[in-house]
Amino acid sequence: MSMRFPRGLNRMTAVALVATAVVVSVHAQSPSIADAYGAVARRIATASLLGNGALDRLHHLCRVIGPRLAGSPAQAKAEAWAVEELRRVGCDVVRREPCKVPVWVRGHARVEITSPERETLPVLALGGSVGTPEGGIEADVVAVRSFVELDRLGKENVRGKIVVYDVPWEGYGKTVSYRVDGAARAAALGAVGVLVRSSGFGGSRTPHTGTLKYVEGVAEIPAAALSFEDASRIGKTVREGKAVRIRMDLGCRTLPDADGANIVGDYLGSEKPDEIVLLGAHLDSWDVGEGAQDDGGGVASVVEVPAVLKRLGLRPRRTIRIVLFANEENGLRGARAYEAAHRTTAMRHVAAIENDGGVETPVGFGMKLPAGATTDDPRFRMFTDIVALLGPLGAAKATTNGGGADIAPLAPHGVPMMSINTVGTRYFEWHHTVLDTFEAVDPKALDAHVGIHAVLAYVLADMRETLR
Numbered sequence: 001m002s003m004r005f006p007r008g009l010n011r012m013t014a015v016a017l018v019a020t021a022v023v024v025s026v027h028a029q030s031p032s033i034a035d036a037y038g039a040v041a042r043r044i045a046t047a048s049l050l051g052n053g054a055l056d057r058l059h060h061l062c063r064v065i066g067p068r069l070a071g072s073p074a075q076a077k078a079e080a081w082a083v084e085e086l087r088r089v090g091c092d093v094v095r096r097e098p099c100k101v102p103v104w105v106r107g108h109a110r111v112e113i114t115s116p117e118r119e120t121l122p123v124l125a126l127g128g129s130v131g132t133p134e135g136g137i138e139a140d141v142v143a144v145r146s147f148v149e150l151d152r153l154g155k156e157n158v159r160g161k162i163v164v165y166d167v168p169w170e171g172y173g174k175t176v177s178y179r180v181d182g183a184a185r186a187a188a189l190g191a192v193g194v195l196v197r198s199s200g201f202g203g204s205r206t207p208h209t210g211t212l213k214y215v216e217g218v219a220e221i222p223a224a225a226l227s228f229e230d231a232s233r234i235g236k237t238v239r240e241g242k243a244v245r246i247r248m249d250l251g252c253r254t255l256p257d258a259d260g261a262n263i264v265g266d267y268l269g270s271e272k273p274d275e276i277v278l279l280g281a282h283l284d285s286w287d288v289g290e291g292a293q294d295d296g297g298g299v300a301s302v303v304e305v306p307a308v309l310k311r312l313g314l315r316p317r318r319t320i321r322i323v324l325f326a327n328e329e330n331g332l333r334g335a336r337a338y339e340a341a342h343r344t345t346a347m348r349h350v351a352a353i354e355n356d357g358g359v360e361t362p363v364g365f366g367m368k369l370p371a372g373a374t375t376d377d378p379r380f381r382m383f384t385d386i387v388a389l390l391g392p393l394g395a396a397k398a399t400t401n402g403g404g405a406d407i408a409p410l411a412p413h414g415v416p417m418m419s420i421n422t423v424g425t426r427y428f429e430w431h432h433t434v435l436d437t438f439e440a441v442d443p444k445a446l447d448a449h450v451g452i453h454a455v456l457a458y459v460l461a462d463m464r465e466t467l468r
């Protein structure tokens with residue numbers, strides 16, 4: 001097709017004018033995310049950073065309620081408190097969605113090297129571990145730096161021994177496999193107990209707990225975490241050819257399941273209340289420390305979101321649903337119960353966000369790319385535009401990772417999975433340890449988490465399109 005240009009206009013100018021006209025007409029039909037939501041995002045950010053209730057809420061959760069392992073008396077206290085809090089911040093509908101939770105009791109833990117030099121070691125039994133027989137066990141130690149080394153030792157060298165996993169820190173995702181599978185892998189070769197290098201940073205001679213998995217048909221043997229320093233030292237001694245003997249005396253046990261619940265609060269949408277942006281965190285924690293970074297800060301920040309929006313008079317078109325999950329740490333029963341209860345309406349969840357990576361200084365937000373998609377996918381491009389609104393909160397960088405253990409069961413239903421990214425410099429120093437207390441949380445970073453989740457939840461719940 002040929003074009004005739006009005007006198008006095010050359011072709012380049014005409015093309016530029018046509019292009020401008022196209023941009024203007026697209027703009028008139030649907031404003032950009034920045035145009036539609038830039039001003040309101042700045043209002044939400046300012047309101048969140050000027051002060052909010054998240055820090056007081058975290059303090060209550062950590063200091064008044066304390067650590068809240070599934071099935072403990074503190075779990076029930078935390079649930080009752082959460083119901084009240086969600087009402088107080090302005091959720092229109094608040095309810096308990098019941099589920100059964102496991103009850104694991106830590107009991108006593110005494111682990112000592114008996115030879116070559118007697119020495120007591122700081123340890124934490126792994127969640128779900130069985131106890132030792134009355135009076136404990138004592139055995140020679142074999143030390144390995146990987147499952148490959150363990151398998152190479154074989155039954156003849158492992159049977160009757162305590163296995164020490166002196167494994168390197170290769171990031172949580174990798175190193176945690178020794179905590180999760182180490183007991184079953186060693187038991188399959190006849191080991192009587194395992195001590196695992198903690199899945200976390202070294203430097204404070206602090207053991208990190210966390211859950212393990214036994215395997216059907218393989219003996220359940222007692223398992224505990226050693227600090228990085230002790231695992232490394234024992235490994236070195238064994239490799240030097242010295243015989244090491246260890247005594248383990250663990251009092252852990254598992255009781256029958258107890259009642260628990262996900263606590264759910266809906267801040268109802270004005271036009272499409274049946275469509276949901278899920279904003280989650282987990283209410284339970286390990287029984288050591290106070291569960292401040294994991295995941296009290298997540299709870300405290302997402303619960304504040306309705307309060308901020310209400311204060312600003314903001315009511316999005318869709319519902320923002322706060323879900324405080326039960327039993328993330330040692331069973332994921334809450335995660336499974338939520339999916340089971342909402343399976344038939346899962347397609348009406350337009351996004352699921354979980355804040356469970358610690359509340360350090362934020363740097364951006366991630367959305368898991370749909371299978372086969374690239375960063376050119378229009379949904380990811382739209383997500384990038386939304387995350388750009390987080391500039392005033394220091395988190396404008398969009399990434400392609402996202403999700404959380406509690407929202408993962410919704411992923412097969414096509415729900416977009418999202419989560420915040422932080423600097424992550426110290427999280428694995430505190431994670432699952434006695435050090436995870438209220439003081440580990442930086443109030444300014446916590447405020448930023450409130451603002452970021454409020455902006456994202458509001459925009460996702462209000463925009464015309466969805467990212468599904």
Ligand SMILES: [Zn+2]
Nearest residue numbers: 294295328356
């Ligand atoms: Zn967590």
